[in-house]
Amino acid sequence: MNIIKIEHIAKIYQLGTQEVKALADVSLKLDKNEYVAIMGPSGSGKSTLMNMLGCLDTPTSGIYEFTGKNVSEMTDNDLAKIRNQEIGFVFQTFNLLARSNALHNVELPLIYAGISAQERKERAEKALADVGLEDRIHHKPNELSGGQRQRVAIARALVTNPSIILADEPTGNLDSKTGEEIMGLFNELHEKGNTIILVTHEEYIAEHAVRIIRLRDGLVESDDVVRKRYIPIKNNLAKN
Amino acid sequence: MDFSQIFSVSLNSLNNNKLRASLTILGVVVGIFSIIVIMTIITMLQNSIENGVSQLSKNTFQIQKFPAMMGGGPGSRAKFRNRKDITMEDFYKLEETLKGVKYIGAEQWQFGKVIKYKNLSTNPNIQIIGETTGGIQTNDWHVEFGRSINEQDVQYSANVCLIGNDVIEKLFPGIDPIGQTIKVDNYPLMVIGILEQQAQMFGSSRDSRVVLPISTFQNIYGRRSRSVNIMVMSESKENYDDVIESATGHMRTIRKVKPGEENDFDIFSNESMISQINVMTGGIKIGALVVSIIALLAAGVGIMNIMLVSVTERTKEIGIRKAVGAKRSNILTQFLIEAIVLCLIGGFVGILLGVGIGNLAGSFLNAQSAIPYDWVAIGLSLCVLVGIIFGTYPAYKASNLDPIEALRYE
Ligand SMILES: Nc1ncnc2c1ncn2[C@@H]1O[C@H](COP(=O)(O)OP(=O)(O)OP(=O)(O)O)[C@@H](O)[C@H]1O
Ligand SMILES: [Mg+2]
Numbered sequence: 079m080n081i082i083k084i085e086h087i088a089k090i091y092q093l094g095t096q097e098v099k100a101l102a103d104v105s106l107k108l109d110k111n112e113y114v115a116i117m118g119p120s121g122s123g124k125s126t127l128m129n130m131l132g133c134l135d136t137p138t139s140g141i142y143e144f145t146g147k148n149v150s151e152m153t154d155n156d157l158a159k160i161r162n163q164e165i166g167f168v169f170q171t172f173n174l175l176a177r178s179n180a181l182h183n184v185e186l187p188l189i190y191a192g193i194s195a196q197e198r199k200e201r202a203e204k205a206l207a208d209v210g211l212e213d214r215i216h217h218k219p220n221e222l223s224g225g226q227r228q229r230v231a232i233a234r235a236l237v238t239n240p241s242i243i244l245a246d247e248p249t250g251n252l253d254s255k256t257g258e259e260i261m262g263l264f265n266e267l268h269e270k271g272n273t274i275i276l277v278t279h280e281e282y283i284a285e286h287a288v289r290i291i292r293l294r295d296g297l298v299e300s301d302d303v304v305r306k307r308y309i310p311i312k313n314n315l316a317k318n
Numbered sequence: 319m320d321f322s323q324i325f326s327v328s329l330n331s332l333n334n335n336k337l338r339a340s341l342t343i344l345g346v347v348v349g350i351f352s353i354i355v356i357m358t359i360i361t362m363l364q365n366s367i368e369n370g371v372s373q374l375s376k377n378t379f380q381i382q383k384f385p386a387m388m389g390g391g392p393g394s395r396a397k398f399r400n401r402k403d404i405t406m407e408d409f410y411k412l413e414e415t416l417k418g419v420k421y422i423g424a425e426q427w428q429f430g431k432v433i434k435y436k437n438l439s440t441n442p443n444i445q446i447i448g449e450t451t452g453g454i455q456t457n458d459w460h461v462e463f464g465r466s467i468n469e470q471d472v473q474y475s476a477n478v479c480l481i482g483n484d485v486i487e488k489l490f491p492g493i494d495p496i497g498q499t500i501k502v503d504n505y506p507l508m509v510i511g512i513l514e515q516q517a518q519m520f521g522s523s524r525d526s527r528v529v530l531p532i533s534t535f536q537n538i539y540g541r542r543s544r545s546v547n548i549m550v551m552s553e554s555k556e557n558y559d560d561v562i563e564s565a566t567g568h569m570r571t572i573r574k575v576k577p578g579e580e581n582d583f584d585i586f587s588n589e590s591m592i593s594q595i596n597v598m599t600g601g602i603k604i605g606a607l608v609v610s611i612i613a614l615l616a617a618g619v620g621i622m623n624i625m626l627v628s629v630t631e632r633t634k635e636i637g638i639r640k641a642v643g644a645k646r647s648n649i650l651t652q653f654l655i656e657a658i659v660l661c662l663i664g665g666f667v668g669i670l671l672g673v674g675i676g677n678l679a680g681s682f683l684n685a686q687s688a689i690p691y692d693w694v695a696i697g698l699s700l701c702v703l704v705g706i707i708f709g710t711y712p713a714y715k716a717s718n719l720d721p722i723e724a725l726r727y728e
Binding site: 132162163190191238 | 330331634635637638639640641642643644645646647648721722725
């Protein structure tokens with residue numbers, strides 16, 4: 079069974095008389111433990127697709143089956159539960175709570191998972207340490223650099239130990255060294271059996287993935303398995 | 319997600335909007351204050367009466383021509399005036415026939431008199447009270463120095479009197495008053511005893527008085543000038559109600575009230591005074607409740623407005639919360655609790671102000687300080703109710719936002 083299966087998905091925005099096809103007609107099947115990079119020019123519909131996969135957005139037409147169940151038939155609470163427990167989402171624009179510090183931002187999904195304050199704090203601190211931000215946990219987003227904010231967003235996505243990670247340009251604001259470190263994290267998760275889908279513009283980031291899907295004008299341009307499996311990075315993560 | 323978590327999320331966001339929050343709760347403060355301040359004063363007055371600072375001592379009731387408190391609008395006084403006076407003869411007949419009595423006495427009062435001693439005189443605020451010996455006992459008055467009035471004094475209309483402390487202060491600075499002669503309306507009376515000091519009631523001293531035998535009183539002010547008040551102390555708490563009942567019966571016989579006719583006298587006790595106060599204050603209470611409910615409704619509309627603004631402003635926050643797994647119900651409770659907490663903070667401030675200012679005002683009436691706990695509880699419940707009523711719609715709106723739309727909101 080595919081954990082993700084979309085068939086003839088379209089997302090059309092009606093702006094006045096103009097019709098914008100963010101996604102024209104996309105069909106995809108993803109299995110458990112896949113490692114996929116989605117590439118394509120700006121405006122090709124990558125973020126739209128990711129939002130769809132992350133159960134945040136609904137398609138104009140087409141069918142989305144998540145672990146065999148039709149998403150359009152799920153209740154709000156079912157979707158909230160999937161977003162909370164099965165999917166870790168890294169937004170292109172981070173989407174952090176502006177008035178809360180890094181720790182509280184990372185704790186947020188755990189609050190809605192009903193985890194105790196003590197355990198929440200420990201797990202959030204661990205997740206922040208994993209992305210090299212152990213000394214920035216009390217900083218608010220406006221007291222962090224763009225790259226640091228991105229890493230808070232990544233920590234928040236990983237803190238619930240989700241089986242599927244959807245990351246929209248997770249290294250977009252990072253220098254290549256930090257970017258590689260983050261990719262090392264993803265690689266590790268992939269090795270543990272998690273499913274990883276990431277959007278990137280960088281070929282060297284995409285090279286970590288096993289499968290590369292290229293979008294153009296809301297359509298799948300190519301979908302290739304580029305190698306049998308990823309090559310593990312040997313060096314340990316340097317901590318900031 | 320447990321309650322304390324939602325609660326701290328709510329508190330946090332209120333903390334980020336302090337000024338706006340405090341302006342919003344002003345209406346709630348006014349609403350709660352208005353009811354609590356009035357209830358505080360009423361409770362203080364009631365307590366003062368209930369705690370025995372009242373006119374009547376324990377197990378005592380009073381029979382008089384006029385009711386203790388007159389309501390009933392114009393004309394009602396005339397109706398009572400037409401009643402026959404209660405005479406000393408009535409009293410003696412009742413004294414003879416009434417059973418189960420510990421003490422029974424009669425008294426008459428004159429107010430605002432000037433007392434003279436040599437060239438000194440008091441302010442015109444002295445009460446002149448004629449008593450039988452039983453009357454001094456039903457009033458629970460005690461003589462501290464000298465002797466009290468006895469049966470012979472009453473029988474022979476002795477020109478003697480007992481005086482209170484205020485009279486001594488005015489007329490006998492540094493002199494022993496016992497044995498001296500004072501003048502009450504030019505009538506000479508010898509001081510034979512000094513009354514024990516009594517606590518003030520409602521700001522007026524109860525020591526500016528002169529007590530004399532009721533027969534002497536009637537010599538000064540005329541036998542038929544006024545109706546006498548009869549006071550009865552029952553033997554015990556248990557037979558109190560029975561004694562009231564049989565006293566009513568005896569008085570009807572003595573005064574020849576025909577069966578089926580209304581009593582031509584009034585009986586009142588502490589209990590009846592309290593219930594009359596309750597009747598009188600009932601209207602004030604309802605008025606205060608109406609005012610405060612109107613203020614709370616107005617405040618509620620303000621709270622709804624501010625919550626709607628807040629939901630719009632925090633659309634992105636709501637989107638983020640939903641994106642990481644908040645359910646509708648999580649968002650709904652968060653905003654609902656914010657509204658309730660806002661109202662409760664206003665309620666607490668209103669209660670503090672109301673109890674504080676109420677006690678201050680009540681203390682000018684010399685009433686015992688009090689907190690109207692039942693109304694504090696009612697007030698806080700009203701706050702919660704207002705929070706729920708006016709917070710539900712904004713909270714519902716927040717919970718219904720589409721996650722991706724909310725996330726895109728700038
Ligand atoms: N809410 C919206 N209303 C109207 N048009 C939209 C909306 N969201 C996206 N679009 C349009 O859909 C198209 C795809 O947008 P999308 O964000 O998916 O692009 P992308 O591939 O992620 O681009 P980038 O690499 O710049 O992030 C764009 O042309 C965009 O203008
Ligand atoms: Mg994008």
